[in-house]
Amino acid sequence: MKDKIKQLAEEINSRILSNREELEKFRIEFLSKKGLIPVLFTLFKDVPPEHRKEIGQMINELKLRAQEIINEAKTALESDQQEEASATDLTRPGLEFQLGARHPISIVKNKIIDIFARIGYTVSEGPEIEDDWHNFSALNFPKDHPARDMQDTFFIEKDPEILLRTHTSSVQVRVMENTRPPIRTISPGRVFRNEAISARSHCIFHQVEGLYVDKGVSFADLKQTLYYFAKELLGENTKIRFRPSFFPFTEPSAEMDVSCNICKGEGCNVCKYTGWLEILGCGMVDPQVLDNCGIDSNTYTGLAFGMGIERVAMMLYQIKDIRLYFENDLRFLKQFGSIV
C-alpha cells in the first residue's frame, strides 16, 4: 500500500499540465469518484489497524497535493491568457481612416453662392412646406391658372392649401414682405415637383434663385449680372444668349443659354449639336408681385432669376443621369474632391 501511494505521488508530481484539457484529464484520473486517489480510500479498510494512522495520513497528503497541483495549473493558465490578451502589437499599421467628400450638389451650390456674394448678394432661406400665397398667389399665379400645372405640385392639405414648395421664389416673397429695398439676395434650397423620375428629371431637386430690387434696376442689369455669373462659373470665354419665355411673376421673361463648354460651341451630344445649353430662367419682377409684397412698384423695379443646381452640376461635371445624385453610391460621390 505504501509503495502504491509513493508511486502515485511521483506520478502526479511529474505530470505537466499545460492546457485546460490536460488539467481536466488529470482531475478525472486522480480525483474523480472512481479516480486513483479515492480508490485508495476504499482499499484502506484492509489496512491492518497498526498502520492505519500512518497510511491514512499519506493518502490525505496525496489528495491535498493533487488538489494543489490542479490549483497551481489553473492560476498559471489564467495569467497566460491575460498576458496574451494584453500583448498588443504597437508596431502594426493602424486602420485606414476614410475621408469623406462633399456632395457635388453642395460643391456647386457653394460655388454659386460665392460668385453672387462677391457682388453683394446675401443668402436667404425659407420653409420647404409652404402655403398657397407664398408659392403661387403672391407670384401672380391666379387660382386655376394653367401655369400652376407647369409646377406639378405635391399638396399636403387642400383647404387651406399647404404644399411642398415647387420653387424657392417663395423665399423671395417672404424676403420682400419683411425687408425694404434695396434687396439683393439669393435663395438656395430643395424643391419638390410631382414628376416621373428619369435620367433628366427628379421629384426632388435643388435651386438657387436670385432677386435684386431697388430704384432703377433694369434689364441691362439683369443681363450684365448673369453674364458675370456665367463667366465666373464656366470661364472667361463663355458666351450667353437670351430667349423670350414666360413666367407669371416676371415681365418680360427670358431663358438664358450658355455656350457649351464641352465642345466650345462646335456641337456635341451634351448640347445636342446646338452649341448651347439652357441653364436658367429670368426676367424683370412683375410690378404686381412687388405690390403684392408691399413694395411700391412706382418707385422700385426688380430683376429675378432661378436655376436648378443639378442641371448646372451635370454640365460642369458631365453627369448624364440626375438619379446619381440621390443614390448615395460612394464610388460616384468620392469623385468630387474631399473635404480637406
Ligand code: PHE
Ligand atoms: N421660379 C422659376 C422656376 O422655378 C425660375 C425663375 C425664377 C424664373 C425667377 C424667372 C425668374 O422655374
